[in-house]
Amino acid sequence: MEAVGSAASIIAVIDLSTKVAALCFQYYSAVKNARSDVERLQGELERLKTTLQGAQRLLESPNGKRLQTSQRLSDGLNGCFSQLSQLRSRLEKKLNPGPACKAMRKFGLRALKWPFESKEIDSIINNLERYRDTLSAGLAVDGTTQLLHVGQTLVLSKLPTASNAAFDSHADEHDARCYPGTRTDLLERITKWAGNPHGEIIFWLNGMAGTGKSTISRTVAQSFADRGLLGASFFFKRGERDRGNAALLFTTIAAQLVAKEPDLAPHVRAAIEDDPSVTSKTLREQFEKLILKPLGNLKGGTDDVKEVVLVIDALDECERDDDIRAIIYLLSQAKAPSSMSLKAFLTSRPELPVRLGFGDIKGKYRDLVLHEIPKPIIEHDIAAFLDFELARIRNDHNSLSPADRQLPPDWPGCDITQALVEMAVPLFIFAATVCRFIRDPAWRDPGGQLAKVLKYQSRTQQSEIDKLDATYRPVLDQLLPDSKAAKRSIVNEFRTVVGPIVLLAEPISIRSLARLLGIAENVVFRRLEPLRSVLNVPASPESPVRILHLSFRDFLVDPEKADELEKYPFWVDEGETHKRLAARCLELLSTEDRLKKDVCGLRLPGTCRSEIDQKTIDTSLPPDVQYACRYWVYHWKESKCLIRDGDLVEHFLNRHLLHWLEVLGLLGWISESISMVDDLLGLLDREGSDKVSAFLSDTRRVIRSHCSVLDIWPLQVYYSAIVFAPTQSVVRKTFEDQFPAWLALPPKLNLDWDACIQTLEGHRRSVYSVAFSHDSKTLASASDDNTVKVWDAATGTCTATLKGHSSSVASVAFSHDSKTLASASDDNTVKVWDAATGTCTATLEGHSRFVNSVAFSHDSKTLASAVGR
Incomplete structure (x- = not known):
């Protein structure tokens, strides 16, 4: 039985129990003095069969392969099979008697005898009940598992997720991990922090551009995943x-946590x-x-708390400064009484918003500065990386080259490797980029490529900018021919193709880029081909092209290079490129x-967006x-070009x-x-923009x-949006x-817009107080429904509902720096809220x-605060 799968084992046991029941029936009709024992045994056999048939249906269901508990019930099945086999053997033995018994039957004597005492039957039934209970418990667990899987799938379908954000996403699967034997002390520190249940909630690894933060993040995430500690990752x-x-x-993050821990699914589903x-x-x-409340709802004792780590990389690349501070603050509040303890590993450049965010949570994080790690350790790690990569480049080159073009066995030699190490420290991005540059298959000349890099050896100083020069200039300078005319042509082509790539709002495919720029695909490929050491250039024109590291963008658009075009001919004018x-x-x-009415051919103006495939x-x-529809305004805003009538x-x-x-x-x-539209209004030229302004x-x-309305029924823009606009509306006209x-009789409308800009709905009862933040970006309302709602003043969207008061909220006010919100309530308290995060920071009591x-x-x-009479 051990070698047979659970499904086959169940069938075998069902078959055996059926045979034993048939044997019992023969005894029941022939042995009158033992009918009670036979009936009891038959009843247990029937119950066992029912349980086994339920297990069979579950395992044969579409989700049967996921039901791992039933796959491990071999002990229960083996016990049933063994007990039933013994029963069958003894029953068959009495039904197949020897010659003496047969002779007695010949003379009509009752020879068949029930082979068990009542006590034996009690023991057999108890054994079968025990095995049946084991099977029933497995079925209950697997039924729950099946329900959890359904709930898990439903929850995951309702959680919007960022594509390619996880550390192991397909788009970034070839991005580097730490080379074995490097970063050992750092990785050990991170591991100890993660395993310390009493340690800080957040580990902040910070360092300047190119110091290897993302490589460490991927390595840490992979390590945590291998050990079952990784809850989620977001890069x-x-x-x-x-x-x-x-x-x-x-x-x-919530979706990844649910995928990892199915028990979270019902709690997240309830929240949605x-x-x-x-x-x-x-x-x-x-x-x-x-996240926080579902984790808190997980059952489990304090003795079996499971450590789970979130890995969040490059927090400084998050667009909004307020969001950065909010993320840091919220993660610091991750301690919750549950069977799962949440921690967060963060990396970033030491930018001001990040530093301010960590300043808000003093004592709740541990930090480590990458570029302050002792130089000998960094040198060792970069040297180990270069030794490995250069040896691989040498071996790959020699395996494909004739004898007269092969590199020496000791290439490039200890002295040259050490020179590269000194050029690189502390920037791992230098080492990685240089190796990609030397390996570049477009040149097939590692020795020549290495010589180009070494020309910049004397120019490498200690500043980050000079290091980036030595990193990227060899890649770009090799593109320049001797002819001035050819040089001018290549530089212009570079700015036409690569300039937009580094400034796009989001990556797009080579084919889409060619269409957007109005140039041929082969021109795009030709310009990108020699830049594989700094760009991720896909083989397919349908795949997006990406920069490998943000520092390449920073290098190209650095405004200080604008006055040194002889030295930096590939400098990209950010404003002009956006324009x-x-x-x-x-x-x-x-x-x-390209754009037209009912562009998707839906026909019916009442078609919901959710119904459109x-x-x-x-x-x-x-x-x-x-892309053009989403981002033309973004590029116009970034270009800082003014808008005028007739443009x-x-x-x-x-x-x-x-x-x-x-x-x-x-x-x-x-x-x-x-x-x-607000962005466009902010770009109006003060003179000559009356028409476009209106x-x-x-x-x-x-x-x-x-x-x-338009968010649900997009085609209503041609109907209710303009039909019900005032008669003097510029858009309507x-x-x-x-x-x-079909609109023969237009509705009777106001001549112009009334004073009401928008109606904000959401409170369940009367609104008693409203306040604007002093930066005019946010609106707060206090209601008889015991809540305060916070609204985006520009869009009218409710961004938060602040709950905590136990009675009506009578008054609400913003601080003059717009960072704090206070609310007064009939519950005799005043609550103070962080305006950015919506967190209650204090409850002030004292009023009677x-x-x-x-x-x-x-x-x-x-x-x-004040009370009324």
């Missing part, structure tokens, strides 16, 4: 939408069902409801049939068109505004359109009035010719009656 990356901001950070919009709420609400990208986006979208959208809107922006909006809003609605970006201002009113043909007013001093240091 920020500037220039990639999902990874360049914190919008999907905690939902991605209780608040379906939680995935788009503030970071605080997402963290508390999707060119913005113009190309609008030109692409203005091409005939993504393939339909992608077929009608290729990636380059989607490209006004021409595009007058022709394609409704088409553009339809596409944003289809892509789920309509809420972002408000901030886009148009944009009116566009903002149209979007704010119908934002929620511009697109009156697009009114639906309802508190109905609260206010801050002008220096934001003092708070006053």
Whole structure:
């Protein structure tokens, strides 16, 4: 039985129990004095068979292979099989008697005798009950497992996640890990921190660009994953939408935690069902409801707490400074009484927002500065890496080259390796880039490539900028020919192709890039081919091209290089490149049939976005068109070019505004359109922009009035959005010719917009107080439903619901620095909240009656509260 799978074993035991039951029936009709024992045994056999058949159905279900508990019930099945085999043997022996018994039967004498005493039957039944209980327990566990799997799948489908954010994502699978024998002391320190249940919640590894933070993060994440400690990982990356901001950070982490720990699924599911919009709420609400509270609900004693570590890399590449501080603060609050203890390993450059964030949580983190590690240790690690990589380059080259072109066995030699080490310290990115440069198959000349690098040996100083010069200039300078005309052509082509790549809002494929830039694919490939040491150049034109390290972008756009073009001919003018990208986006979208009414051919204006298949959208809107719709405003803003009447922006909006809003609605970006219009309004030229100013201002009113409708039904932009706009609306007048043909009698409307910009809905009872933050970005409302809601003043979106008061909230106020929010309640308390995170930082008690007013001093240091009579 041991060698047989559980499913086959169950079938064998069912078959054997059926045979034993048939034998018992023969005895029942022939042995009257033992019928009670036979009936009891038959009853247990029937119950056992029912249990076994249930196990068989479960294992044969679609999820049967996932039910690992039943696969391990061999002991119970073996026990049943052994007991039943013994029963069968003794019963058959009596039914097949010897010659003497047969002779007695011949004369009609009763020869058949029940072979068991009642006590034996009691023991047999007890054994079978015990085995049946074991099987039943396994079935119960597996039934729960099956339910958990269904719940897990459902939860994962409702959590939006950032693609390629995990350390082991396909997009980054070839990114480096620490070479064996390097970073040993550092990795040991991190391991000890993770294993210390009484240690700090956060380990912050910081270092300047190129010191190897991400390589260490991937190594640490892999190590934790191998040991079952990794809960989730998130690698920020500037220039990639999902990874360049914190919008999907905690939902991605929650999804990974649920995938790792199925027991979390029902708790996360409950949080989503209780608040379906939680995935788009503030970071605080997402963290508390999707991560912290579900972890706290896990059952388990204090003696079996499981350590789980989050790995978050390149936090400094998160776009919003306030988000960075909020993430650090929230992670520091991760201690919760549960069977799972959460810790966080973070890496970043020592940028100001990150330093301020850690300043807020003094005593709750451990830090280590990479570039302050003793130089001999860094030298050893870089030397070990270079020894290994250069030996591999030598061996690969010699295996493919004729004898007269092979490298010497000791190439490049100890002295040259040491020279490279001295050039690199403390930048691991130098060592990695140099090795990719030397190996470059486009040249097939490791010796010659190495010589190009060594030319920069004397120029390498101790500053980070000089080190980056030595890292990237050999890669770029090799592109330059001797001819001035050819040099000018290559530099221009580089700026046309590579300049946009390093400034794109998110990576796009080579094919989409070629279409966006209006150049041939082969031109893009030709310019990217010799840059594989600094760019991830895919073989397929449908795959995105990415920069390998953010420091390459920093090197190219460094404004200090603008005055040294002889030395830095490949310098990229950031403003001009953004301007060119913005113009190309609008030109692409203005091409005939790129944008048009009902671009996906939906026909019915009441079609919900949720009902539209993504393939339909992608077929009608290729990636380059989607990119242009999403980011033309971003590039225009980054170019800092002013907008005037009659320019490209006004021409595009007058022709394609409704088409553009339809596409944003289809892509789920309509809420972002408000901030886009605000950005455009901020770029208006003070002189000569009256028309476009009026148009944009009116566009903002149209979007704010119908934002929620367009988010659900994108085609309503051609119907309710303009039909119900005031008769003097600029947008309505511009697109009156697009009114639906069946609208014979337009509705009676106001002449112009009224004073109400937008109606904010969400409170369940009366609102008693409203306050604006002093930076005018946020609105807070206090309600009789015992909550305070925080709203984005630009979009009208509820960003947080602050809960904690046990009675009506009568008053709310912002501090003058807009960092703190206070609320006064009928529960006789005042609560103080962090405006960025929505966390209650203090509950002020002392009043004996309802508190109905609260206010801050002008220096934001003092708070006053008052009660009514």
